[in-house]
Amino acid sequence: MAVANAAVKIPLEIPVVEKRVRNRAATEQAILDAAKRLLAEEGFQNFGINAVARGAGCDKQLIYRYYGGLNGLVEAIGTDLGSWVTDRIPDDTGGMFLLTYGDLMERLSMLFLDALRADPLMRRIVAWEVSESSEQVRRLSEARSKALAGWIERMRGSLVPPKGVDAQAVNAMIFAAIQHIVLASAVSDQCAGLALKNGKDWEKAATALKRLVRGVYG
Amino acid sequence: MAVANAAVKIPLEIPVVEKRVRNRAATEQAILDAAKRLLAEEGFQNFGINAVARGAGCDKQLIYRYYGGLNGLVEAIGTDLGSWVTDRIPDDTGGMFLLTYGDLMERLSMLFLDALRADPLMRRIVAWEVSESSEQVRRLSEARSKALAGWIERMRGSLVPPKGVDAQAVNAMIFAAIQHIVLASAVSDQCAGLALKNGKDWEKAATALKRLVRGVYG
DNA sequence: CCAATCTGTCACCGAGTGGTGATTAGCAAG
DNA sequence: CTTGCTAATCACCACTCGGTGACAGATTGG
Incomplete structure (x- = not known):
């Protein structure tokens, strides 16, 4: 070992890459x-x-x-996530008057659907949430759900769900459905046999979603 | 190489481990x-x-x-998956008379929910489906969805969905919701703020699900 | 009995991983 | 210029990964 030909050390490094600043x-x-x-x-x-x-x-x-380390980095991402959510999802009613709880949930569903479709990072985090159970993803998940809950609460205003309906459970189902079809579409362009490629497909999905919401909330 | 000290070969192997059969x-x-x-x-x-x-x-x-290699192994798993699905999900109506399409979908939802909750392998595959886009997972996904579609078709019989409802899209939403809450529960015991730990929680979820189904299909 | 075949094992490869200690390079104050 | 601080890099560690070629032992057919 350490034999001859030790005079190599060819420093052919072309410093084309701009010099990394000290910052x-x-x-x-x-x-x-x-x-x-x-x-x-x-x-x-x-x-x-x-x-x-x-x-x-x-x-x-x-x-x-x-x-x-990575954990701290993920935590930093989670901290960013709060503002991230409120940046991507509109906080107003889009000029509509939300008269009933059904109006509200229909609008929220559509907003959430579009926001999730447009946000790759958020999609990856949701996929991570349902795939792995680690401390890292737990923190991310917490930050995300907190931001989301805050958003919903702000939008809700004084509207209340109809009596006799477990709104929390029903809404969880609706949001679960949205998250799942968006995840599935990002991977395989379809979900449970329903194509999810072009805008027409997504309109069908949105219509079905609205129908579900209207079915429970009137 | 291959130098001296070749007389090692200490066969101190204690054959406690049962001899691996040649099979x-x-x-x-x-x-x-x-x-x-x-x-x-x-x-x-x-x-x-x-x-x-x-x-x-x-x-x-x-x-x-x-x-x-791994690909072939995954393919073999996929081949098994067909019988797997039909083994785990009952193929009869459970003694009920399914008079309407709504009856059918309510029953299918519950069966699918229970089957998925009870089947860790299937859950992992679903999680895999929404997290990665590879050839491996594509084959698994295909086998799974084919088996599932066959099952639904068999159960459907001659029942038809009500007019004016895009049953395919609506059903995709329902199944998406089921898959997502089961995945989420297996990782974090909750989904979108809805607890999913004990049987009582799951009853609430099932009720909400049935309400959604009944809302669209009557 | 020998040779071919099949099952199973082992050693090794290159590449990549997370992680750590030592070192270099630039800047500012004295 | 010297000193001290710190941003940034380098070199290395032990380990795991997917993958391959060679080899040993059992089984079988001629």
């Missing part, structure tokens, strides 16, 4: 952005220290230093 | 069983050649030989 705040942000982007685009399968470091274009050591 | 069929079955068990218990995260080989107590080389 902690910017690096932290780059790491966070890379993590979110990676999670949204690749999913939680290949989500790891090395992948994030590669995506951020920095050494993984910095992730340990600045976030205390 | 291809049994080994194949052991591998298949281990794969299904592993998938059901650990999920698709740590599902790999090495893990299956460990679980089956044999060398991974045999998995390559007998199944042509």
Whole structure:
């Protein structure tokens, strides 16, 4: 070992990559952005220290230093998630007057459906939630559901569900259905035999959803 | 290489472990069983050649030989899945007379809900379906949905959905909701704020589900 | 009895993982 | 210029992964 030909060390590194500046705040942000982007685009399968470091274009050591590892990084994502939700989902009624609880839930369903369809990161997190039971995903899930519950509460106003209907359970079903078909569509363009490719397919789905809501809430 | 000190070869192997019999069929079955068990218990995260080989107590080389690798093994699982579905879900009406399409869908919902709750393997596969888009999971998904569609068709008999309702889309929503709450419950004991721990919780969920079904189909 | 075949085992490969300690590079104050 | 701080990198660790080629022992057919 350690034999001859030790005069290698070819430093052919072409420093085309712009010199990494010495800026902690910017690096932290780059790491966070890379993590979110990676999670949204690749999913939680290949989500790891090395992948994030590669995506951020920095050494993984910095992730340990600045976030205390992957867990801390995920936690930081979760913290962002609150504002994330309220950014993506409109907080007004869209100019409609919501007279009944049924009106409200129909509108909320549509908003949530569209928001989830348009948000890859959120989709990945939901998929993660139903696939793995770890501390990481627990925190993410908590942040997400908290933000969502707050949003619903704000939208609800003074409307109350009809008597004799377990609104909490029914709403859970509706939101579960929305989450599942959006997840399924993102993977296989269909769900339980229902195609979910083009806008026409989604209109059918939305109509069915509204019909379900109207069926229970009138 | 291949130098001196070749007289080692200490055969201190204590053959306590029962001699592995030379039986291809049994080994194949052991591998298949281990794969299904592993998938059901650990999920698709740590599902790999090495893990299956460990679980089956044999060398991974045999998995390559007998199944042509993980893909072939998954395919074999998928083949099993057909009978699997029809084994776990009752094929009769449970002594009820299903007079209307609403009766039918209510009953199917409950059967599917219970079957999914009782079947860890199926749950993992569903979770896999909404999390990853690979050839492996595509085959599994196909086998599952085919078996499911066949079951529904058999149960349907001559009943037809009410006019003016897109039964396919509505049913997709209902089944999506079921799948999602069962997945969520298996991971976090709740879904969208609705607790899903004890039998009482599940009764509430079932009631809400039935209410949704009855709302659209009367 | 020998040779071919089949079952099962072992050792190894390259690549990638999470994680840690030591080191270098840039900047500012003294 | 020297000193000290810190952002950033490098080198390495032990481990796991999927995958392959070679080999040993049993079984079977000629």
